[in-house]
Amino acid sequence: ETGVTQTPRHLVMGMTNKKSLKCEQHLGHNAMYWYKQSAKKPLELMFVYNFKEQTENNSVPSRFSPECPNSSHLFLHLHTLQPEDSALYLCASSQGLTGGRRGELFFGEGSRLTVL
């Protein structure tokens, strides 16, 4: 249990569907992140939020739309995805952008997305 909870753990969707991934952290952190992990590829940073404000968008296509209503919750809205978007989507949080004394990121267990 890392203190970062992601739902759903598994999601299957068609290319015309609209769905959302949810992340919640119970660690009192202010910074939250979305990462994408495709098969046989390194982890890719997608978005960074600090105190609800987006500070980084790593050239992510607009079919991925993040939302951060408060410092504890982060959403990733998905629409008109492609099969190549199938991946493990990981949420992380940290104590500020520096990650505190240890510079540590805390990851959730991920949402496994399959796009048909």
Place this chain on the structure above:
Amino acid sequence: DAKTTQPPSMDCAEGRAANLPCNHSTISGNEYVYWYRQIHSQGPQYIIHGLKNNETNEMASLIITEDRKSSTLILPHATLRDTAVYYCIVRVGGNAGNMLTFGGGTRLMVKP
């Protein structure tokens, strides 16, 4: 962030020490060495980090060479639960996540 090179896979016998090497020959003076691991179907987990000195915590030890061009993560008594992909990352201090580049890592298999 400096690039790292790790062997793609390693085996270790249960109860023995697992020594995972990492080369980071282009590391800069202000870059830290971080180790994370990812157990199957879970998110990455922080293990340890260091700048110049060797470090030890309840999970592992980190040995950094004097020239800082390589390091070794040591799991002193590997268990089956240590089977995972281990990532060596170098990054400057400051932003925790948006400068954390994960490479391919080393897949450690701990065998009975």
